[in-house]
Amino acid sequence: MTELTYTVSGMSCGHCKAAVTEEVEQVSGVEGVDVDLDTKLVVVRGENLSDDAVRAAIREAGYEAA
Ligand SMILES: [Cu+2]
Numbered sequence: 001m002t003e004l005t006y007t008v009s010g011m012s013c014g015h016c017k018a019a020v021t022e023e024v025e026q027v028s029g030v031e032g033v034d035v036d037l038d039t040k041l042v043v044v045r046g047e048n049l050s051d052d053a054v055r056a057a058i059r060e061a062g063y064e065a066a
Contacts, residue, residue, distance in 0.1 A: 001031075002049050005050045006042045006065040008058055011035065016063070023061040 011017060018034040020042060024033045030046040042065070044054050058065045 001045060001047065003053060004044045004049055004051060006044070006054070006058065007040050008035075008042050008063045009040055009064050010063050011037055011040060013037070019061040020058060020063060023057040024054055027057050030054075 008020065011020060017037060020035055021033045024030060024042070026045055027044075027046075027050070029048045029050070030044055034043040034045075035041075036043075042056040042058065055065050
C-alpha cells in the first residue's frame with residue numbers, strides 16, 4: 001500500500017471534493033481517496049500508484065496539484 005499526498009488549491013466545497021475524488025478514483029491502482037477542504041490536502045492510497053496519472057486526474061477535474 002502506497003500513500004501519496006498532494007496539496008490542491010482551489011477546492012472550496014463539496015462539489016470540488018466530489019469532482020477530484022471521482023477523477024482520482026478512476027486512476028489505476030487507486031483504492032481510496034481522502035480530500036480535506038480545510039487543509040487542501042488530497043491523500044491517495046493504493047498499489048503501484050502513478051504520480052503522473054494522479055496529477056493528470058486532478059488536472060482533469062479542473063484543479064492543480066502543487
Ligand atoms: Cu466547489
